[in-house]
Amino acid sequence: MPDDTVSHAPSSIMMLTRHAEVARLADQIRRDGAMALDTEFISENSYRPALALLQVATRDGCYLIDPLVGDPDGPTDEPIWEAMADPSVRTIVHAHEHESQFCLQRSGQPPGNLFDVQLAAAFSGHHFPIAYGQLVESEFRASLGPSQSRTNWLRRPLTDAQQRYAADDVRWLFKLHDRFLRRWERQDQRQHSAWLREETSQRLVRMQERDADRWRRMSGVNKLSRRARAVLRELAGWRDALAERRNVPRQRIADDNLLVAIAATCPTTAAELSSVRGAGKLKATDYESALERIEQALRLPEEALPELSRHRSTPRPQRAVVLFLESVLAAACAEHGVSSEVVGGSAQLRSVIAWHRNGRNPGRRPDLLSGWRAEVIGDALIRALDGQVTLRIDRPHSKDPVKVEDRLSASRWSDGDDRAVESR
Secondary structure, eight states: OOOOOOOOOSEEEEESSSSSHHHHHHHHHHHTTTEEEEEEEEOOTTTSSSSEEEEESSOOOOOOOOOTTTTTTTOTTTHHHHTTTTTTEEEEESSHHHHHHHHHHHHHOSSSSEEHHHHHTTTTOOOSOHHHHHHHHHOOOOOOOOOTTTTTTTTOHHHHOHHHHHHHHHHHHHHHHHHHHHHHTTTTTTTTHHHHHHHHHHHHHHHHTTTTTGGSSSTTGSSSHHHHHHHHHHHHHHHHHHHHTTTTHHHHOOOHHHHHHHHHHHHSHHHHHSSSSTTSSGGGGGHHHHHHHHHHHHHHHGGGGGGOOOOOOOOOOOOOHHHHHHHHHHHHHHHOOHHHHHHHHHHHHHHHHHHHHHHHGGOOOOGGSHEEEHIIIIHHHHHHTTTTTEEEETTTTSSOOOEEEOOOOOOHHHHHHHHHHHHH
């Protein structure tokens, strides 16, 4: 691995506009086994974000790839997504979601070997999520150039300022990657690499599942009957299909609140549909296809309807208990050098409290007690709920002033302190 000294990537920027050029670059990337990647896109006017530019860095150079140029040999960006899906190629990114979505959409496969420096930073004690510019400044005391985030990346030609800004987004990714790996080795934190891989894999799975279950997260869905939920599911699919065909954002067809309102009333005629508050936003020509989807849901047999949530009704834990566990979680995370924000928050802690109260079923362990999170905070949370730990303030003006101790150690410490006071 190259040394960890601070230096810029080569200042030259190469613009690639032909499939064959990018294919040669992809071959080089496969030989090297790694690339750094970022993208520029416009998302507000289309069903999916409109990809406008790819920025790719190797250890030897920086490349800008124009996906808007037509080439009879194939899309110019295609070889990069195929390389990203290759498990033998480590792809280094910051905040991976958009790049991962593009890879999935354009190659048909998820990333094969992803290293997200934003997530890696969370396993190195930085807050999560940290912006790229903040991370570069914190790690290397370097500042990026003026922002071009509001620019129209679909317009050509790109200015020199745009090209420099785009290249800066990948210049530091290899350096960040190398620095985190070296830090974990020096500090005997090699398990952090395994934790990062596990968290990345989980996030990729959730990303792929999210679109299919988008309707379940709409506000008001929990108040709907099973039949109404089936209607909502059909309407969500109808909206997606229509938005994709017209290449417009989903909300431009119908917003979530309107879909939930329609599902709650289950209209079967155009007159009934038009009487739903907000239905005037729908195009009259779309009424027929929406009513067809509603009818399909109304004809479903009972066993095909979506299940209702099976959350057991439990008393809400006292805020003092949640606050205590938040402190335990923060202290345990600080001890392991992991950002508490990437681990979880109050909602996840309430799930732990409910699990503990309801008999600690080993087959239904909450997220905070599973996988890498269990290694970081699981034991501390369980011992806290069992009344076996206490908190004390250690170095009150430090970054991590709270320490977790077992009650026996705390008792001995307190007794020793009392004796010291008496002796004085």
